[in-house]
Amino acid sequence: MAVTIKDVAKKAGVSPSTVSRVLSNHPRISAETSRRVREIMEELGYHPNIMAKSLVSRTTNSICIMLPKSAEELFSNFFFMELIRGIVTQANRQGFDVLLSSGANEKDEVEGVARLLNGHRVDGVILLYSRTDDPVVDFLYQNNHKFVLIGRSEQYADILSVDTDNVQASYDATKHLISLGHQRIGFVSGPPELVVSKDRLQGYLQALSNAGLESKPEWIVEGEFLQESGYRAISFFMNLPDRPTAIVLVDDVISFGVLRGLHELNYKVPDDLCLVSFNNIPLAEMSTPPLSSVDIGIYNMGYTASQMLIQAIQHKDNDKVTARYVIPHRLVVRESSIFSVPKA
Amino acid sequence: MAVTIKDVAKKAGVSPSTVSRVLSNHPRISAETSRRVREIMEELGYHPNIMAKSLVSRTTNSICIMLPKSAEELFSNFFFMELIRGIVTQANRQGFDVLLSSGANEKDEVEGVARLLNGHRVDGVILLYSRTDDPVVDFLYQNNHKFVLIGRSEQYADILSVDTDNVQASYDATKHLISLGHQRIGFVSGPPELVVSKDRLQGYLQALSNAGLESKPEWIVEGEFLQESGYRAISFFMNLPDRPTAIVLVDDVISFGVLRGLHELNYKVPDDLCLVSFNNIPLAEMSTPPLSSVDIGIYNMGYTASQMLIQAIQHKDNDKVTARYVIPHRLVVRESSIFSVPKA
DNA sequence: CTGTGTAAAGCAAACGGTTCCACAAAGGAG
DNA sequence: CTCCTTTGTGGAACCGTTTGCTTTACACAG
Numbered sequence: 121m122a123v124t125i126k127d128v129a130k131k132a133g134v135s136p137s138t139v140s141r142v143l144s145n146h147p148r149i150s151a152e153t154s155r156r157v158r159e160i161m162e163e164l165g166y167h168p169n170i171m172a173k174s175l176v177s178r179t180t181n182s183i184c185i186m187l188p189k190s191a192e193e194l195f196s197n198f199f200f201m202e203l204i205r206g207i208v209t210q211a212n213r214q215g216f217d218v219l220l221s222s223g224a225n226e227k228d229e230v231e232g233v234a235r236l237l238n239g240h241r242v243d244g245v246i247l248l249y250s251r252t253d254d255p256v257v258d259f260l261y262q263n264n265h266k267f268v269l270i271g272r273s274e275q276y277a278d279i280l281s282v283d284t285d286n287v288q289a290s291y292d293a294t295k296h297l298i299s300l301g302h303q304r305i306g307f308v309s310g311p312p313e314l315v316v317s318k319d320r321l322q323g324y325l326q327a328l329s330n331a332g333l334e335s336k337p338e339w340i341v342e343g344e345f346l347q348e349s350g351y352r353a354i355s356f357f358m359n360l361p362d363r364p365t366a367i368v369l370v371d372d373v374i375s376f377g378v379l380r381g382l383h384e385l386n387y388k389v390p391d392d393l394c395l396v397s398f399n400n401i402p403l404a405e406m407s408t409p410p411l412s413s414v415d416i417g418i419y420n421m422g423y424t425a426s427q428m429l430i431q432a433i434q435h436k437d438n439d440k441v442t443a444r445y446v447i448p449h450r451l452v453v454r455e456s457s458i459f460s461v462p463k464a
Numbered sequence: 465m466a467v468t469i470k471d472v473a474k475k476a477g478v479s480p481s482t483v484s485r486v487l488s489n490h491p492r493i494s495a496e497t498s499r500r501v502r503e504i505m506e507e508l509g510y511h512p513n514i515m516a517k518s519l520v521s522r523t524t525n526s527i528c529i530m531l532p533k534s535a536e537e538l539f540s541n542f543f544f545m546e547l548i549r550g551i552v553t554q555a556n557r558q559g560f561d562v563l564l565s566s567g568a569n570e571k572d573e574v575e576g577v578a579r580l581l582n583g584h585r586v587d588g589v590i591l592l593y594s595r596t597d598d599p600v601v602d603f604l605y606q607n608n609h610k611f612v613l614i615g616r617s618e619q620y621a622d623i624l625s626v627d628t629d630n631v632q633a634s635y636d637a638t639k640h641l642i643s644l645g646h647q648r649i650g651f652v653s654g655p656p657e658l659v660v661s662k663d664r665l666q667g668y669l670q671a672l673s674n675a676g677l678e679s680k681p682e683w684i685v686e687g688e689f690l691q692e693s694g695y696r697a698i699s700f701f702m703n704l705p706d707r708p709t710a711i712v713l714v715d716d717v718i719s720f721g722v723l724r725g726l727h728e729l730n731y732k733v734p735d736d737l738c739l740v741s742f743n744n745i746p747l748a749e750m751s752t753p754p755l756s757s758v759d760i761g762i763y764n765m766g767y768t769a770s771q772m773l774i775q776a777i778q779h780k781d782n783d784k785v786t787a788r789y790v791i792p793h794r795l796v797v798r799e800s801s802i803f804s805v806p807k808a
Numbered sequence: 809c810t811g812t813g814t815a816a817a818g819c820a821a822a823c824g825g826t827t828c829c830a831c832a833a834a835g836g837a838g
Numbered sequence: 839c840t841c842c843t844t845t846g847t848g849g850a851a852c853c854g855t856t857t858g859c860t861t862t863a864c865a866c867a868g
Contacts, residue, residue, distance in 0.1 A: 153816080153817080170585055173856080175854080198542070212565070221562075377834070383752045405691075408752055469825060480826095488826085512824085
């Protein structure tokens with residue numbers, strides 16, 4: 121059916137090996153032969169069978185992106201799409217294909233990734249999230265597979281990862297509010313099993329303590345990366361006797377929920393409450409009021425992760441090499457935090 | 465290195481063919497042999513080499529998602545992520561892997577898809593968008609490849625596609641505004657090369673004409689699926705001498721830009737201007753005010769497209785079969801349109 | 809004219825499976 | 839008891855490439 125290397129060889133009057141060598145620019149092929157073979161490939165519409173190639177070369181030129189289980193429930197879509205865009209762009213640029221994989225649960229995830237990796241369908245994996253205790257990471261690490269973590273592993277030091285300095289970023293965001301005169305600052309966190317939640321919480325606490333400010337347990341609430349979490353958090357906060365005058369939130373989308381909640385309760389931002397969140401998604405500057413947010417270079421993270429993984433795959437130095445790449449962050453101040461001290 | 469079918473065979477004291485048959489549940493394998501072989505596969509940690517399997521079976525059990533070139537510029541991320549989620553979920557459920565592909569330009573796109581399809585890396589393709597004149601579709605159609613279009617083709621009738629009835633949906637949205645008493649209704653469209661833009665414009669015009677209402681050219685502006693488009697459109701509209709009292713917008717994200725613009729100009733929604741848009745993304749209910757929006761079941765579209773494609777791949781009836789699947793839509797009315805007639 | 813070096817191309821064995829065909833053993837019909 | 843099925847398994851060819859080892863064909867030195 122499809123045209124193979126043999127068809128090309130026959131028509132060109134050479135052997136299949138010669139055609140193969142033309143394809144890989146082998147030095148000992150005469151210019152004339154090369155030209156003729158290429159011409160015929162063109163004419164016949166030849167495309168190398170990637171499977172056959174992979175089989176013999178034992179490499180697939182493709183990588184796999186592991187989506188978190190139930191991405192829809194835990195995270196904001198924007199974050200992942202942006203990460204994926206960065207990964208795919210860089211991978212394609214390097215001639216790699218990208219596979220998407222996910223699982224209904226953790227067991228599924230490990231099995232899926234094992235099937236792909238052990239079954240030689242992909243050469244490596246990128247994990248889009250970091251959980252505190254992740255069986256997928258265990259599997260990858262123990263079987264010596266190539267992989268890159270977006271985020272940070274608490275268990276293994278010697279793995280490839282791309283991350284934001286979340287402690288520092290959160291410190292900066294909190295510091296910003298402190299420098300505006302706020303004394304009572306709240307924090308809305310993400311799911312506790314995510315490393316990012318812990319890191320940002322830590323930065324927040326550190327900033328408070330460095331400034332000699334108090335941090336009350338009731339000023340810290342856990343949520344998910346969803347509007348609803350913000351919406352719920354805010355009714356809690358605003359009913360506190362000594363409620364915060366400012367909040368740090370781990371994600372812009374949560375802030376949208378907060379804005380909505382405040383609007384319904386007839387509070388004004390930033391007059392009654394100041395907000396700073398993370399990710400700086402495009403909508404952040406379109407909300408009312410526009411959100412102050414820490415830009416963490418999501419696309420860049422994906423791009424870099426992809427690059428690191430492909431590099432690791434190509435130079436097959438089997439030693440595990442520590443390479444934690446930290447993408448710089450930047451606090452973008454907008455209206456949601458620009459008034460100094462709320463009247464209340 | 466890796467454990468192969470031969471290793472399993474040797475250890476089990478059977479031939480490779482027997483192991484292969486166990487794997488594929490061949491009827492003429494004794495229960496005892498099957499049990500023993502499976503046990504050994506487990507023990508050795510055997511995973512079939514997917515490449516080798518594909519090579520001989522001439523099928524890959526994977527499909528490819530074609531991302532639009534420069535997705536970031538034309539579309540709202542949410543839409544694609546949701547589509548992808550639907551596709552991946554259904555594909556995985558059927559044992560298919562999903563590849564992501566994109567190209568810097570149209571030539572790139574065709575080449576990429578040709579490489580994957582002719583090179584037997586994937587069995588079929590899903591296109592996430594419909595352009596009025598798409599070389600990728602031409603290629604797929606003419607080479608008789610399996611593919612599904614999200615949207616609608618203007619050139620070919622006999623291809624698989626999943627779509628919203630955009631004309632009707634837009635008609636409904638416009639009708640909703642008309643029934644609230646609006647006489648001057650504007651329209652913010654998407655890029656003109658997208659079929660969805662044309663269809664929604666048509667539904668809008670049809671609703672107006674059915675109601676005996678006028679439609680002025682200056683009430684219609686083209687934009688992209690970005691906040692900025694809405695932001696720009698609104699300053700144009702509000703400066704018109706006989707400006708619209710309501711607008712239909714092709715995407716929620718555009719509406720966010722509009723909301724921002726109106727806020728800055730000190731207009732109120734819905735008092736000064738009513739809005740209805742499309743897609744009903746989760747943030748639509750969190751904006752101020754919450755947006756009326758046509759829910760088009762994005763996840764469902766992806767899910768269905770995936771299902772159709774896999775079906776087409778598995779029953780390899782080579783006849784082209786028309787199958788246009790229309791996902792039902794539903795107008796979700798919220799505050800951005802609930803007042804009957806603006807004061808102005 | 810033989811021997812040697814080198815460039816160009818061919819042969820054949822993998823890579824890890826699947827599957828058609830052959831064949832032995834066992835069971836059933838006559 | 840033969841003969842014919844059925845059942846369970848093994849052997850080998852093949853899927854489309856790559857690649858190490860040869861072979862061929864010159865060119866040129868001795």
